[in-house]
Amino acid sequence: MRYLHAMVRVSDLDASLDFYVNKLGLQEMRRFDSEPGRFTLIYLAAPENPQAEIELTFNWDPEIYSGGRNFGHLAFAVDDIYALCQRLKDEGVTINRPPRDGRMAFVRSPDGISIELLQKGAALPPTEPWASMPNTGSW
Amino acid sequence: MRYLHAMVRVSDLDASLDFYVNKLGLQEMRRFDSEPGRFTLIYLAAPENPQAEIELTFNWDPEIYSGGRNFGHLAFAVDDIYALCQRLKDEGVTINRPPRDGRMAFVRSPDGISIELLQKGAALPPTEPWASMPNTGSW
Numbered sequence: 001m002r003y004l005h006a007m008v009r010v011s012d013l014d015a016s017l018d019f020y021v022n023k024l025g026l027q028e029m030r031r032f033d034s035e036p037g038r039f040t041l042i043y044l045a046a047p048e049n050p051q052a053e054i055e056l057t058f059n060w061d062p063e064i065y066s067g068g069r070n071f072g073h074l075a076f077a078v079d080d081i082y083a084l085c086q087r088l089k090d091e092g093v094t095i096n097r098p099p100r101d102g103r104m105a106f107v108r109s110p111d112g113i114s115i116e117l118l119q120k121g122a123a124l125p126p127t128e129p130w131a132s133m134p135n136t137g138s139w
Numbered sequence: 140m141r142y143l144h145a146m147v148r149v150s151d152l153d154a155s156l157d158f159y160v161n162k163l164g165l166q167e168m169r170r171f172d173s174e175p176g177r178f179t180l181i182y183l184a185a186p187e188n189p190q191a192e193i194e195l196t197f198n199w200d201p202e203i204y205s206g207g208r209n210f211g212h213l214a215f216a217v218d219d220i221y222a223l224c225q226r227l228k229d230e231g232v233t234i235n236r237p238p239r240d241g242r243m244a245f246v247r248s249p250d251g252i253s254i255e256l257l258q259k260g261a262a263l264p265p266t267e268p269w270a271s272m273p274n275t276g277s278w
Contacts, residue, residue, distance in 0.1 A: 024140075
């Protein structure tokens, strides 16, 4: 048995690719358009283990997606949590849970999917502006 | 950057382990109990790629978890989709989307997380009772 992917629905494909690929750093592996089904599937992956994918489902007929509590988040290990959070912040992403401890942060996708970022290896030394940054919203 | 896990909240730890481990076939990799936080984390994985985990979060204070539409499902490739669906069915799991095509099935976890099962390689020949089995509910 092999883990394949987590599927999330996205209401705006451009905004989602901008978030997951340009900002977060995932790579697009392949995509599939279904004219009769009126949907597009895009498979993304983190560079280090591309066999575990994130499947974005974009239904061409608009729908607003909200979240539930049974699903929690998707988690990624990152090389430098401060550098990534700075890049996300500079590009307009709210850092809901800043990496005050140099170890863990949470952000949300445009459709509200919670994303956990974890520093690889040992936590980084607490550093401003992160160390004193308060939480924003929930994650 | 490395994909780590998808976290799902579970309201009944025994029922969830029975579903994910005994019935579905995931393996428990490790667990962490937090007395002060009043929660238990259990990390599960499929045998073939255990670095992509499912994190079960069990909060000791009861809560009912419902789903949203932004999260879709978790997907696994399986060796024999008919054998697995038969085992799940025999053990009381509703096959929401039976593998009529010998290729794809959907079930749900006790907390309503949708699980996609995909036959590895080529689809199996259509076979009863699956070929004529109707859908049940949504997934």
